[in-house]
Amino acid sequence: MKVPPCTVVILGAEGDLAHRKLMPALYHLTRDGLLPEGFTIVGVARRDQGEDRFRQAMKSAIAESNEAGPVDEEVFARFARRLFYVRGDLNDPASYRALRQRLEAREKEEPKPQGRLVYLSVPPSLYPAAVEHLSREAVAVRVRDPRATPWVRLIVEKPFGRSRETARELNRLVHEHLSEHQVFRIDHYLGKETVQNVLVFRFANSIFEPVWSRQHIDHVQITAAETVGVEHRAGYYEEAGAVRDMFQNHLLQLLTLTAMEPPSSFTADAVRDEKVKVLASIRRLREGGIDDHAVRGQYGPGTIDGRPVPGYRQEQGVAPDSQTPTLAALRLMVDNWRWQGVPFYLRSGKRMPRRVSEIAVQFRCPPHLMFARARVPELAPNLIAMRVQPDEGLSLRFEIKVPGLELALKPVDMAFSYAEAFGGAEHSAYETLLVDCMTGDATLFARRDEVEAAWAVVDPILDAWAAGPPAPFPNYAAGTWGPREAHKLFAGGAGRWREP
Ligand SMILES: NC(=O)c1ccc[n+]([C@@H]2O[C@H](COP(=O)([O-])OP(=O)(O)OC[C@H]3O[C@@H](n4cnc5c(N)ncnc54)[C@H](OP(=O)(O)O)[C@@H]3O)[C@@H](O)[C@H]2O)c1
CATH class of the missing domain: 3.30.360.10 (Dihydrodipicolinate Reductase; domain 2)
Structure with a gap:
């Protein structure tokens, strides 16, 4: 399974899921040498902090999660070099503009990322606004061809709606901006x-x-x-x-x-x-x-x-x-x-x-x-x-x-x-699913x-x-x-x- 150079954007990077599961999973994949040169992680949260403080916070989160084991300084140094922070309120379009500029600056560097993966690790009430702003501010836009690069993918956490009606409504909204092959509804089981x-x-x-x-x-x-x-x-x-x-x-x-x-x-x-x-x-x-x-x-x-x-x-x-x-x-x-x-x-x-x-x-x-x-x-x-x-x-x-x-x-x-x-098990569920999403395999995600x-x-x-x-x-x-x-x-x- 070869992960391409790409950028993972975690919206809600200071939340419980990001701290306990996502960051440890990405750290673990770094430790196992599965993330290539040119792989970048951008965390987005509201906290007013610089990149160094964000990296320290992620180090503590990884240390506290029992899945990743003790933090290895050399591995963390490699992980931290690919970890960046953008501060922003996700109800504010300006945050998405700042994020896009950050991504575009990174995408000019070599090796060029082959795709963007945006992880909605935020309260479900924010999903509609986030999807809309991500699209309008050109962070995550529709790609029609599933084989096209650069690709753009979105991971949506559970709960996906509160009923069939609200799930339908959310699907409709997501589809206004993205094609189905870009949407990965995650169920970590x-x-x-x-x-x-x-x-x-x-x-x-x-x-x-x-x-x-x-x-x-x-x-x-x-x-x-x-x-x-x-x-x-x-x-x-x-x-x-x-x-x-x-x-x-x-x-x-x-x-x-x-x-x-x-x-x-x-x-x-x-x-x-x-x-x-x-x-x-x-x-x-x-x-x-x-x-x-x-x-x-x-x-x-x-x-x-x-x-x-x-x-x-x-x-x-x-x-x-x-x-x-x-x-x-x-x-x-x-x-x-x-x-x-x-x-x-x-x-x-x-x-x-x-x-x-x-x-x-x-x-x-x-x-x-x-x-x-x-x-x-x-x-x-x-x-x-x-x-x-x-x-x-x-x-x-x-x-x-x-x-x-x-x-x-x-x-x-x-x-x-x-x-x-x-x-x-060699890899946690989140490691498996992140790699699947980065490699474009939607088998384990809900359609x-x-x-x-x-x-x-x-x-x-x-x-x-x-x-x-x-x-x-x-x-x-x-x-x-x-x-x-x-x-x-x-x-x-x-x-x-x-x-x-
Ligand atoms: N935690 C789990 O184990 C788990 C398991 C399965 C699914 N999920 C799902 O994963 C998602 C995230 O859950 P969570 O437990 O990590 O939630 P959480 O601890 O409440 O974290 C949410 C994150 O979103 C950020 N956020 C909220 N409103 C924002 C805004 N307007 N602008 C910018 N950032 C904002 C928060 O930032 P602040 O720190 O600034 O408030 C925080 O970083 C939810 O959809 C949840 O249902 C979670």
């Missing part, structure tokens, strides 16, 4: 090794795909559990809640990768076409029936790792009567040939007992139990668990005979661990129709919850797996929520 591995696992092996359907699979469970609470992002989270924060993007992305048909090639549009088909096949939840398919929760006080923690409503910046769900659990049905009748259970929440994200595919039990029931009362179904984080890996559960004269069966796990096999289709899945839930009576919050204690009602989603089915 897709940069994780294990997430990409779902497609490799399914389509590069011949033994799994034949059983990957309603004939053999009982149900699929997708979990993204966090132990943290709302931390310092109460303002954002109060507006977003669990469904907008986790389901519209990350969990539905995991569902599409698990459920999609094999694309004809591993190209951006072929992969995304198949993902959109899955999203379009998810049965729409209808008013009146939402409660049978969707459960919301909000944590009260409890204990995490033996330490008492406050409830959501007691967190700083949260309304004392907040109706924001910190957990949601859904049962979705994919109405197509392959998945008819197979429930997909999705669950994500804050302040759960363990930090774990996984896709668990549970197979049907054998049709006939020939072992005497007295000795083998129940078989554990076969299960493939793809662990996205932490301890990235994969396990396959099957029954074995316990050694001994008596016939006894026991489920065992055959496990593959990325850390054991390869010493862990226009894809984000809108994902919103169409969750909109009815959000609307019903907003219009209905207040929820009996808090309804789960911090440090537990969520409200009891979430178990009702399995009514009539064979499974129950895993506690991975």
Whole structure:
């Protein structure tokens, strides 16, 4: 993967995302020698500071992020030489003019950059103004030919809209100024090794795909559990809640990768076409029936790792009567040939007992139990668990005979661990996705129709919850797996929520 000389502009360079993820990712890529001569980073923020202070601030941010490890002075010196700062308010067109002049001055030097990548690492309320000013002040303008150089690309962070309607509106606005091939809607989950591995696992092996359907699979469970609470992002989270924060993007992305048909090639549009088909096949939840398919929760006080923690409503910046769900659990049905009748259970929440994200595919039990029931009362179904984080890996559960004269069966796990096999993931999700964007590969980014289709899945839930009576919050204690009602989603089915 050869990164071309280019300029990365980070709007919001003093924000949380830039500090914790983007700068460490770019530093790491510098350390690994993946960024060529002529690669430049320009940070834009409101803080009144010179370039030296900005570089020092970025050094501290990198040192604090645990992804990059300790800062190496020699690597940082190389990184700092390509790091520049432009001060400006992003509501003010003059800031974009100053930025363009800075970029043009750089572009006169050799080696000439082959493109500009602008990262919108700013609050979503600023996206419309930023896109418009970037275009009007000629920082990021429309390029019609996807193969043209110099190229211009824009990374837009989540959340992309608050509903299908607002996502559509944002897409329309973005498209007034840029072509679709220039727009990279980022979902950092897709940069994780294990997430990409779902497609490799399914389509590069011949033994799994034949059983990957309603004939053999009982149900699929997708979990993204966090132990943290709302931390310092109460303002954002109060507006977003669990469904907008986790389901519209990350969990539905995991569902599409698990459920999609094999694309004809591993190209951006072929992969995304198949993902959109899955999203379009998810049965729409209808008013009146939402409660049978969707459960919301909000944590009260409890204990995490033996330490008492406050409830959501007691967190700083949260309304004392907040109706924001910190957990949601859904049962979705994919109405197509392959998945008819197979429930997909999705669950994500804050302040759960363990930090774990996984896709668990549970197979049907054998049709006939020939072992005497007295000795083998129940078989554990076969299960493939793809662990996205932490301890990235994969396990396959099957029954074995316990050694001994008596016939006894026991489920065992055959496990593959990325850390054991390869010493862990080589690059963070943001490194992977930044490199993909710089090299023009949009496979792991959401297309226009894809984000809108994902919103169409969750909109009815959000609307019903907003219009209905207040929820009996808090309804789960911090440090537990969520409200009891979430178990009702399995009514009539064979499974129950895993506690991975
Ligand atoms: N943080 C995460 O882990 C995370 C994860 C996924 C997605 N995101 C998304 O990434 C984006 C950035 O998030 P964040 O957490 O980094 O937000 P943040 O900490 O609030 O940072 C936003 C940045 O934007 C700057 N900014 C705000 N208004 C501005 C203006 N008018 N002119 C110039 N700069 C302005 C801020 O500058 P000041 O310092 O001057 O206020 C700050 O540098 C958001 O869209 C968020 O939803 C964040």
